[in-house]
Amino acid sequence: MIATVAAAAAGLSVASGSTAFASAGTVAASTPVVTRAALDPSLVSGRGADVGFVEQEAENAATNGTIIGPGTAAYTLAAEASGRSAVSLTPGQYVEFTLPAAANAINVRYSIPDAPTGGGITAPLDVTVNGHRHKTMTLTSQFAWLYNEYPFSNDPNAGVLHPDWWATECTCVPAATTPTPVFPTPFRPNHFYDEQRLFLGRTYQAGATVRLTVPAGSDAATTTIDLMDSQLVAPPKFDLHAANVLLFGADPTGHRDSADAFDRAIAFAQRTHLKVYIPPGTYQVNRHIIVDNMTIEGAGSWYTIIKGHQVDLSPPAPDGSVHTGVGFYGQDASVGGSTNVHLSGFAIEGDVRERIDTDQVNGIGGALSNSTIDGLYIHHTKVGIWLDGPMTNLKITNNIIVDQIADGINFHTGVTNSIASNNFIRNTGDDGLAMWSEKVADANNTFDHNTVQTPVLANGIALYGGTDNTVSNNLIADPIREGSGIQVGSRFGAQAFAGHVWITNNTTVRAGTYELNWKIGLGAIWIYALEKSISADIEVAGDNFLDNTYNAIMLVSDFPVKDLYSITNVHFKDIKVDGTGTSVVSARTAGSASFENVQARNVGAVGVNNCGSFHFTPAGSEFSLTDLGGNTGGGTTGPWLAPWELPNTITCNDRPPVVPPPPPSPW
Ligand SMILES: [Ca+2]
Numbered sequence: 001m002i003a004t005v006a007a008a009a010a011g012l013s014v015a016s017g018s019t020a021f022a023s024a025g026t027v028a029a030s031t032p033v034v035t036r037a038a039l040d041p042s043l044v045s046g047r048g049a050d051v052g053f054v055e056q057e058a059e060n061a062a063t064n065g066t067i068i069g070p071g072t073a074a075y076t077l078a079a080e081a082s083g084r085s086a087v088s089l090t091p092g093q094y095v096e097f098t099l100p101a102a103a104n105a106i107n108v109r110y111s112i113p114d115a116p117t118g119g120g121i122t123a124p125l126d127v128t129v130n131g132h133r134h135k136t137m138t139l140t141s142q143f144a145w146l147y148n149e150y151p152f153s154n155d156p157n158a159g160v161l162h163p164d165w166w167a168t169e170c171t172c173v174p175a176a177t178t179p180t181p182v183f184p185t186p187f188r189p190n191h192f193y194d195e196q197r198l199f200l201g202r203t204y205q206a207g208a209t210v211r212l213t214v215p216a217g218s219d220a221a222t223t224t225i226d227l228m229d230s231q232l233v234a235p236p237k238f239d240l241h242a243a244n245v246l247l248f249g250a251d252p253t254g255h256r257d258s259a260d261a262f263d264r265a266i267a268f269a270q271r272t273h274l275k276v277y278i279p280p281g282t283y284q285v286n287r288h289i290i291v292d293n294m295t296i297e298g299a300g301s302w303y304t305i306i307k308g309h310q311v312d313l314s315p316p317a318p319d320g321s322v323h324t325g326v327g328f329y330g331q332d333a334s335v336g337g338s339t340n341v342h343l344s345g346f347a348i349e350g351d352v353r354e355r356i357d358t359d360q361v362n363g364i365g366g367a368l369s370n371s372t373i374d375g376l377y378i379h380h381t382k383v384g385i386w387l388d389g390p391m392t393n394l395k396i397t398n399n400i401i402v403d404q405i406a407d408g409i410n411f412h413t414g415v416t417n418s419i420a421s422n423n424f425i426r427n428t429g430d431d432g433l434a435m436w437s438e439k440v441a442d443a444n445n446t447f448d449h450n451t452v453q454t455p456v457l458a459n460g461i462a463l464y465g466g467t468d469n470t471v472s473n474n475l476i477a478d479p480i481r482e483g484s485g486i487q488v489g490s491r492f493g494a495q496a497f498a499g500h501v502w503i504t505n506n507t508t509v510r511a512g513t514y515e516l517n518w519k520i521g522l523g524a525i526w527i528y529a530l531e532k533s534i535s536a537d538i539e540v541a542g543d544n545f546l547d548n549t550y551n552a553i554m555l556v557s558d559f560p561v562k563d564l565y566s567i568t569n570v571h572f573k574d575i576k577v578d579g580t581g582t583s584v585v586s587a588r589t590a591g592s593a594s595f596e597n598v599q600a601r602n603v604g605a606v607g608v609n610n611c612g613s614f615h616f617t618p619a620g621s622e623f624s625l626t627d628l629g630g631n632t633g634g635g636t637t638g639p640w641l642a643p644w645e646l647p648n649t650i651t652c653n654d655r656p657p658v659v660p661p662p663p664p665s666p667w
Contacts, residue, residue: 032100033060037453037477037509038083038227043546043664047507048451048475049422051400053107053231054100058087061228062096065089068224072549074481074516077111077224080192080456082426082478084510086111086226094213095225103230104203105302106210108137109195109426112220114145118154120353123220126213129204136215137198139223143353143380143403146191146429151355156186168517190480191456193226193427194403197302197377203232236299237345242277243269252281254307259285270294278304278346286311288329288360291368292338296328298346301377301400307349310361320358326350327381330366330391333413337367337391344374350381355405355429363401367391374398383407384425390414390440399423406430408452414440419448426453431483432476437465437495446470452477459483459526460511463501465494467536470502477509484526484554485511485545490534490565497536505542509664512550512581520655521550521582529557529565529589538570546664548580551609552600555623557589562613566622567591572598573628577640579661583609584640590622597630599667600640604659607640611652620648635659 034054036044059067069078069085078084087095112123120142127134146152149161160167160183163175170181200210210230214223243265246252250261262276262285269276275295280303287308298304308326316322326348330338348363363378364385369392376399378384384401387394390413401408401423408425411418415435425432432452435442443466452460452474460476460483463469476485485508488501503525511524524545527534545552555567570593577584577600584600585593590613600607612621624647631641636659645651 032056032098034100037475039509044475044507047473049424049449051424053229055227055229056097057083057227058095058225059085063087063094065093065095075189077192079480080454081226082453084478086224089214089223089225091214091216091218094211096209096211097228099204099206099208099210099230101206102203102232105197105199105231105233107195107197107229108212109193109226110139111144111192111224112139112141114141114156118156121219123218123223124215125223126215127198128211129200130208137196140194144191144194145189147189148187151357154354160187191429233302236280236303239275239277239297242275244277244279246279250283252283254282254284257286258283259287262289266294280304282307284308285326287324288327291328291341292331293340295342297344300345301347301375304346305349306346308351310351319360321360322356323359323361325361327362328364330368333367333388333390337369339369341368341371343376347377348381349379352380352382352405362386368394379403383410385409386412387415388412392416394418396420397422402426404428407434408432411435411442411445413438415445416443419446420450421448423450425450428455429457431455431458431462432460434462435466435469436492438493441495442466442469444468447474449473451475454478454480455483456480457482459487460485462487462489464489464492465497468499471506472504474506476511479511479513481513481516483513484522485524487526487528488538489528489530490532491528491530496532497534499536501536501538503540503543507544507546509546510549512548523551523554523586524548525553527555527567527570529567533565534567535569541573544576546578547661550581551583551586552577552580553584554586555589555593576667578602578664580604581658581660582656583607587611587623589613592624594626594628595631595641596628600633602661603635603640604661605656606637606651607634608645608651609653609656610650616650621650624648
């Protein structure tokens, strides 16, 4: 019931939001509609990554196909699409984009069906530019389509993986229930999309049309196009004063394994204090390249492609991996880690199709102190960049990390004085960006000016414990299930939050998912005391929360621990909330927060949904709000932060109805 209401609500909201764009694209194909995270770019100016490509949503382009969505219900193609909408094509149908600027390359985000028994299929997509047949892309679903419960499965026909786990679908433990419930298959399908880059062969000027057509006879009953990015890729970079891997036997055609040649080039470069240079080409590498005290440069991520296939390890490696694959790894922190490593200008194309958390099949891994990772394109690995500290002073800049099985970037265990900036992350199978202070606190790190879109599970950006960390100037869109735009959570065995947490000048859009286990809507920002109280100084300032599917701000402790843990010392200042399906603030914990200059409009329910820790005594809620002034605006029920709500009036509505907000607009 709630899900139906929610889907309808979100649908109306986004539909009305895209009307202007859609009509512009459909009526006049010559008028391209450029967006960022499916929004008018003026609404997110200065936030997120500056990526060098322009995004055009298929639902705003010319097509004779069928627009799907908008919708936010998990396990649907619409919900996983950028802007929660896409175009579905049958053989013979097309979607056509008009280039808004000169371009010599495109990137298409799409979905095609899985094979009936899993494993994926391939299918063609014809690309014509200005009406001339250009090329046929081979789309694949081999890296898409996961099913079932964690750690997921590639089998669409499998029964429930963990009958002894509580399942939200039956609100029961299947193995302990008579008769044993049977779930429809495919069970919990997700991770539907993939994307693919294509050089157009020459530069086309603004106004050229790029038509994507599904040819008759395609094996894909439907081909769903979510969006197309286009860009003018700079010429390849050459470095004549470096150890060129070709001189050490590397094969740029990708036929022969080049891993040993890379190692030889690296050893020579270290002896002679040169950089390693990888010229344009595709290089087959099916294992880790260990990097320490060296620089490796490619010609640019469109030109230099390091591509591997997954390899079974028997017996397993000492770290527990049962597979290996292409990746650049620092030394393990237990032996001191690596230092002074600089990687730039190449692509890593992995071959990871299932989630095995003990496998080290990440694009970049290990410990990398005093190092830089810049301008990489990382695709089809488990996690794009997974660091295992302790380590310090790593700069991760200008990378594109897409179609991952798990996280985009994770600072795990004692990563300090490090930054991830201007990275673009899309379609992760877990958190887009995370700091996980397991065992040792992450400290003094910053995630700044990144764009994170459509994580199919978990959060756009998550902090799990840590000291003095910052999340600033990011753009986060369309988390899909069990997550929020931004989460600050004491969970997963993380060290306590300490010092300050700065969440400043971020924008989220269409964030806050329907939490399928709790069966409640989450906030665009979600502060979560699950394993510890949260009492660090949390400063949330300058953030914009747009088109919130449910509430904008949620502070919550899990029900079984609601009398053990609290959330205090949280300060919201200079916030804009444009559109909430329910409240501005949802408090489901003991504790307190202050609010100053938090402006809200188009609020779909009472401004504050205050349940406290659910004791409902005459003293009021266990959660108190402090009004520091300037908190203006509201919606259907009047001012969002009204005097009668303060300091702790119980306004608890466990599952409020969702009222669709109008689309975000200039403030
Ligand atoms: Ca889309």
